[in-house]
Amino acid sequence: MSAPASNEIAAIAATIGRDIAGPAAADVDKNARFPIEAITALREANLMSALVPVDEGGSGASLVEVGEAVFGLSQHCASTAMIFAMHHIQVACLVRHERTAELQKLQDQLVAEQLLFGSATTEKGIGGDVRSSTCAVERDGDTFTLVKDAPVISYGEYADVIFATARRTPDSPPSDQSFVACLKSGLTLESTSTWDTLGFRGTCSPGFVLSATGPTSLIFEDSYSDISAQTMLPTAHTLWAHVWLGIATSATNKAREFVRGAARRAPGTTPPGAIRLADLMSHLQQFQETANGAARRFDELADDRTAVSAARFAIMMNGVKISASTLVIEIVSKALLIVGIAGYRDGGKFGLGLQLRDSYGGALMVNNDRIALNTAQMLLVTKG
Amino acid sequence: MSNEDKVREVLTEQGKLPGNVAELGIDDDLYQAGLTSHASVNVMLAIEDEFDIEFPDEMLKKSTFASIAAIDAAVQQIQSES
Numbered sequence: 487m488s489a490p491a492s493n494e495i496a497a498i499a500a501t502i503g504r505d506i507a508g509p510a511a512a513d514v515d516k517n518a519r520f521p522i523e524a525i526t527a528l529r530e531a532n533l534m535s536a537l538v539p540v541d542e543g544g545s546g547a548s549l550v551e552v553g554e555a556v557f558g559l560s561q562h563c564a565s566t567a568m569i570f571a572m573h574h575i576q577v578a579c580l581v582r583h584e585r586t587a588e589l590q591k592l593q594d595q596l597v598a599e600q601l602l603f604g605s606a607t608t609e610k611g612i613g614g615d616v617r618s619s620t621c622a623v624e625r626d627g628d629t630f631t632l633v634k635d636a637p638v639i640s641y642g643e644y645a646d647v648i649f650a651t652a653r654r655t656p657d658s659p660p661s662d663q664s665f666v667a668c669l670k671s672g673l674t675l676e677s678t679s680t681w682d683t684l685g686f687r688g689t690c691s692p693g694f695v696l697s698a699t700g701p702t703s704l705i706f707e708d709s710y711s712d713i714s715a716q717t718m719l720p721t722a723h724t725l726w727a728h729v730w731l732g733i734a735t736s737a738t739n740k741a742r743e744f745v746r747g748a749a750r751r752a753p754g755t756t757p758p759g760a761i762r763l764a765d766l767m768s769h770l771q772q773f774q775e776t777a778n779g780a781a782r783r784f785d786e787l788a789d790d791r792t793a794v795s796a797a798r799f800a801i802m803m804n805g806v807k808i809s810a811s812t813l814v815i816e817i818v819s820k821a822l823l824i825v826g827i828a829g830y831r832d833g834g835k836f837g838l839g840l841q842l843r844d845s846y847g848g849a850l851m852v853n854n855d856r857i858a859l860n861t862a863q864m865l866l867v868t869k870g
Numbered sequence: 871m872s873n874e875d876k877v878r879e880v881l882t883e884q885g886k887l888p889g890n891v892a893e894l895g896i897d898d899d900l901y902q903a904g905l906t907s908h909a910s911v912n913v914m915l916a917i918e919d920e921f922d923i924e925f926p927d928e929m930l931k932k933s934t935f936a937s938i939a940a941i942d943a944a945v946q947q948i949q950s951e952s
Binding site for chain 1: 887888901902903904905906907908911914915924925926927928930931932
């Protein structure tokens with residue numbers, strides 16, 4: 487089966503979300519297990535290479551299109567959507583920054599085998615600052631080795647490739663980082679913690695000591711600082727926003743159905759929750775515009791490396807992350823007030839426990855305070 | 871004091887580089903020398919203060935602060951345009 491057309495991927499993902507990810511979501515959440523059936527279906531539908539250009543075997547999708555696919559999944563299972571989003575963030579880094587033959591080969595392999603990409607950007611002892619590393623890439627001739635003590639590697643056990651940050655050389659300062667593709671064939675992961683969290687339980691993201699080796703041509707020639715500014719941060723903030731938008735939409739849909747049910751029971755009167763629902767919809771609409779606007783902006787500027795490297799663009803994307811991760815909590819909370827006890831009760835068609843627990847993850851994954859501080863620094867120097 | 875010396879002085883005070891600024895060549899990569907994005911903001915504010923200039927937004931990018939020579943060139947460009 488060949489790659490689907492880019493304008494079809496959102497519909498395919500939505501179907502997989504409804505038919506496969508959704509029915510498994512409660513079990514995935516309850517047992518904190520990897521959503522294997524949904525990820526398998528996404529691979530079989532050739533959606534893993536959506537961002538690879540058409541003439542290189544992919545779908546040539548825009549970030550808007552991938553965002554819509556993430557959104558379609560997230561309404562049914564936010565863990566599946568987050569895994570799919572994180573994978574595509576790494577794919578975007580590969581597609582936009584591959585310079586070596588080995589990395590181009592990896593892209594071909596992604597297309598042919600529909601690999602799953604993960605990442606290891608945080609490290610123990612750096613206090614959550616992903617732009618700083620303790621570990622370093624060590625080179626011996628044409629071979630590199632890397633050992634990284636990562637407090638979190640999302641779906642680490644299930645990823646075929648883990649993209650890791652590390653100091654460029656053992657003599658480099660913490661901020662001078664390289665980005666390395668660690669292939670499963672040269673990778674060992676030693677688990678250091680378990681993943682038993684409030685939400686996003688299906689992402690299976692415990693800590694690992696990662697030990698990797700491989701040819702040095704798996705090290706990106708672009709510095710991680712460039713990859714981060716031009717690709718990783720904007721695509722992460724945009725696609726995460728679409729995951730959270732899916733959670734907010736699913737909660738809103740439950741509130742809407744609840745209010746409609748109340749209206750049917752008392753024809754001729756407007757149920758008390760209806761006004762709250764109207765308020766909720768305006769927030770959801772704001773959220774949709776924020777997420778979609780970020781994706782559109784990235785697509786417009788994607789080829790202008792100077793524009794995407796500029797402080798103004800980074801400030802805008804930071805704003806998207808903070809707004810989106812705050813809005814999702816507000817919206818799910820408002821939906822819960824509308825639905826009431828039926829939403830508070832676990833399970834059942836109005837249960838909002840999973841959405842409520844998932845919604846709090848957004849503000850914590852790359853903490854909003856850290857992002858606000860980063861924006862604050864940039865605002866000291868930007869003029870308008 | 872030459873512009874280069876002033877840039878070196880600012881880097882010494884605000885760059886928080888692990889090594890000695892005096893030992894850096896004018897084309898050495900400041901990011902590889904340990905300049906962080908946080909420190910580069912402070913360097914920029916100090917450069918604006920030192921030379922009584924303002925960096926326009928389009929110059930707020932990594933390459934502007936990539937080396938002593940790049941900072942020097944940016945200062946000259948702003949001074950010549952004002």
